[in-house]
Amino acid sequence: MKLKFWGVRGSIPTPGKHTVIYGGNTPSVELRLDNGELIIFDAGTGIRNLGDYLISKGESIRTYILITHPHWDHIQGFPFFKPAFISGNEITIIGTDRDEIDLQHIIADQMKRIYFPIQLSELKALLHFRSIGEDEFEIFGAKVKTLYVNHPGFTVGYRIDYKGKSIVYISDNEPFDRGVAFHVTNFEPTVQKKFLAQTGDPNQRIVDFIRGADVFIHDATYTPEEYVDKVGWGHSHYLFTLHLADRAKVKQCVLFHHEPNRTDEQIDKILEKCQYEIKHNALQFECSAAYEGLEISW
Numbered sequence: 001m002k003l004k005f006w007g008v009r010g011s012i013p014t015p016g017k018h019t020v021i022y023g024g025n026t027p028s029v030e031l032r033l034d035n036g037e038l039i040i041f042d043a044g045t046g047i048r049n050l051g052d053y054l055i056s057k058g059e060s061i062r063t064y065i066l067i068t069h070p071h072w073d074h075i076q077g078f079p080f081f082k083p084a085f086i087s088g089n090e091i092t093i094i095g096t097d098r099d100e101i102d103l104q105h106i107i108a109d110q111m112k113r114i115y116f117p118i119q120l121s122e123l124k125a126l127l128h129f130r131s132i133g134e135d136e137f138e139i140f141g142a143k144v145k146t147l148y149v150n151h152p153g154f155t156v157g158y159r160i161d162y163k164g165k166s167i168v169y170i171s172d173n174e175p176f177d178r179g180v181a182f183h184v185t186n187f188e189p190t191v192q193k194k195f196l197a198q199t200g201d202p203n204q205r206i207v208d209f210i211r212g213a214d215v216f217i218h219d220a221t222y223t224p225e226e227y228v229d230k231v232g233w234g235h236s237h238y239l240f241t242l243h244l245a246d247r248a249k250v251k252q253c254v255l256f257h258h259e260p261n262r263t264d265e266q267i268d269k270i271l272e273k274c275q276y277e278i279k280h281n282a283l284q285f286e287c288s289a290a291y292e293g294l295e296i297s298w
């Protein structure tokens, strides 16, 4: 399996001299199965460069785009994904509905004439939409599993298992705290109930989901100090990400969804702190911070 990161930044694109190393594009990650098939996690602005790269190779494209949730940073690159403009290509978008609007309209609405010159219905590729909740299904012979995570709206994490290899992608997720759950109003009650139904630590359902993953990509938006003022915003601090990785005995943990104001130097420092934690506590996994262009093969 092979991963390539095309967008690693959370919330909003952040071009500029302080983000040239890690990159300023919002989430999009390419996964190649061992059979060569292409799966894409999220359609943030990073998907534009991925699309250009795919076109430069001149192949017809058949792919699945797995959307964690429709906040802008995870869908705003799709209107600029050139393979969608080319007939003969086939793209299946997978993601969650909202009570008031289904997946297809969520994607189509950001391309309504008021926001964008080309409408979804004018795209030449064959487009399919598949709405999911917590599910298990197969694509390209790989087993895909989804889990609702702790982030406003119906946000899922994806786990893919293929011929004994595994990867988990959870771009946006906050530590679930039973006390906090009763005070926040922007989280889905249906999802909160799933966490509250867990005996003991409610985050155990996340740990069970990621258990033993070869590669674990997870939200590390905040430092522990920053998180104190951001409870209820739907994101994690890096120590929680390490904590999940340790409990689930993953092999490799990738810090993802960097805070928009975070400079390259600051991400370097966060990674150093994570390496220290790992060494100091004799944790048994590798850790890296996602940057645009990072490739992981296993």
Ligand SMILES: [Zn+2]
Pocket: 010, 011, 071, 073, 074, 171, 172, 257
């Ligand atoms: Zn996000």
